[in-house]
Amino acid sequence: MKRKQHAINVALPLVLASLFLWGCKPTTEGEIGDPFDKVQGMMGTWELSSFTQQDLNSPVKETRDLSAFFIDGVSTPIQLTFQEDRTYNVAIETGKNYFGEGGTWGFDDDLYPTFLELYSPADTLSYNLGGMVREFDQSMRIEYRRECGNAATNIYTFEFNRING
């Protein structure tokens, strides 16, 4: 009986404190608004600003900057242009082309995109998006994650800056 009374003595103040704190929570007013339109976020022209390779099997997940293969200070770095009609163009003067000849583009899910998908007559490419891109964002990250069997090997990360849109 004494034990039961002790439990009540401990629990009751906790319950009352919780109710008190709950009562202090401000009520949400107004509307949260529509989620950002990720398709609109991609519109425009993006220019490569850096290119890195990460070794996923290095003890420290070592990353090497390989930007010099794409950005030499003379040629215009690779540019990707995404149009509203879901076509895209690639302009490349130097470096290996990982983005095809141009064609159509899409996300795996327009509301919650994880992958950027590029369809060209020769190939279908699918890359991870490094983060959500909103209309006012000035940078975009695309990741090319490589695997062999079950072993993840490397991640190539392309960082782009928006140059118009």
Next chain:
Amino acid sequence: MKTRTNTLCALVLGLVIGTSTSAQKVYVLPSPTDANSEMTLFIDMNQSEDGIQNNGLSGILDAYPDTAVYLWTWDPSGPAAGNGDWDNSASHQELNKVGPKLYSMTFVPTEYYGVDGPQLFSRGISCLAKLRNGMEAEGFPFEAKSEDMHVDIIPKLCDARLCVFPELREPDDYITITYDNTKETLYEGLQEMGEDDCYIYLLGKVDAFTSVELSIESEVTQNPDLKLQSLGDGRFRTTLIPEDLFAPLLAEDQVLSEIWYYIVREGFSYPPGPPPFEIISLLDCD
């Protein structure tokens, strides 16, 4: 003597870790691991649980603690010298007893398994412990073996004369080779290189019988693609995509499986005999 001291240190360290902090059934020291240097594999039978896979070794060792225990391993491959038979393990597979129900074996993984670094790191080590005869022992309900065990092997950051980045690579990956000329002890004629002195000979291997070279050794220093860039402090580096570099020399159906290379300096010749090739293995992921 040094090897013996290193092994002893590894064993002592293993005992300390094995009895205090680690609850793993199998682990390796040192970790991160250099695929071409000695490492010690530990099997802690104190962490083993009988009856999971018809295994009963732990109970047998409780009853007969001094019984000889053998390693049976299949990943990254079977041992180059073999496991022996299930009912008669090979003698070289006997484990050292280094503590109560704690066993070890010291070996150079690339030699012991006959695999290269990327194979070791991508597959890890799978093994079990057993008695010489792994069949059911008289008076015990299960087979005289442990359950299957696995340990991932973490590659050590390279601080050698020649280092390759990344650890696992395909023919179309960027591959960076770094050469530390200050660690050049083998060939006096290669020591103290100037900024523009360092070149590399590259041979692309398709299979055991087919290979292509970018330039013959005497013309390497005339090929700017084969020059290593100086990083200062005696270090040199080049980055290449093997598939692209060798593309003009390969037929459409030929895929590179290895790159063989060695350092070249104008005016220097290696002693007679085969040149000191280093090998970069390339994963075939198709």
